[in-house]
Amino acid sequence: MLPVPAGESVVDDFTVELLKQLSYVKCNRIAHTRKEIPYLICGEWRHAKPDICLLDPLKNDILLLVQEDKHLRPDPCDPRSQLIAEAIAAFDYNNRGDIKSKACGSCIFMGVLYSLVM
Numbered sequence: 001m002l003p004v005p006a007g008e009s010v011v012d013d014f015t016v017e018l019l020k021q022l023s024y025v026k027c028n029r030i031a032h033t034r035k036e037i038p039y040l041i042c043g044e045w046r047h048a049k050p051d052i053c054l055l056d057p058l059k060n061d062i063l064l065l066v067q068e069d070k071h072l073r074p075d076p077c078d079p080r081s082q083l084i085a086e087a088i089a090a091f092d093y094n095n096r097g098d099i100k101s102k103a104c105g106s107c108i109f110m111g112v113l114y115s116l117v118m
Helices: 010-021 079-094 099-117
Strands: 030-033 037-041 044-048 052-056 061-066
Touching (some): 010 030, 061 079
């Protein structure tokens, strides 16, 4: 789908609706668009902004990231590198607290990140 000239593409809206229809979005999960995720890199605070992230507000965790492939835009960028940066930011965000209680989930998350890179 080509991007909408005045803003984000309709792909984000479609994806959020698809997540709802597939029961990913429930009472304890929220689909959030363009959430800023702060993370520290090279001594500076930066912000990752995935197109969509699935949040668990009870645990304050990010469960899923969605990044649209925007290669048809005038200034193309690699969606894989964006997604990897966002995954690292989400990993950092999820682990700011009690590391022991989140260790198992972090291993799964890193496994997903590894599969994206390969």
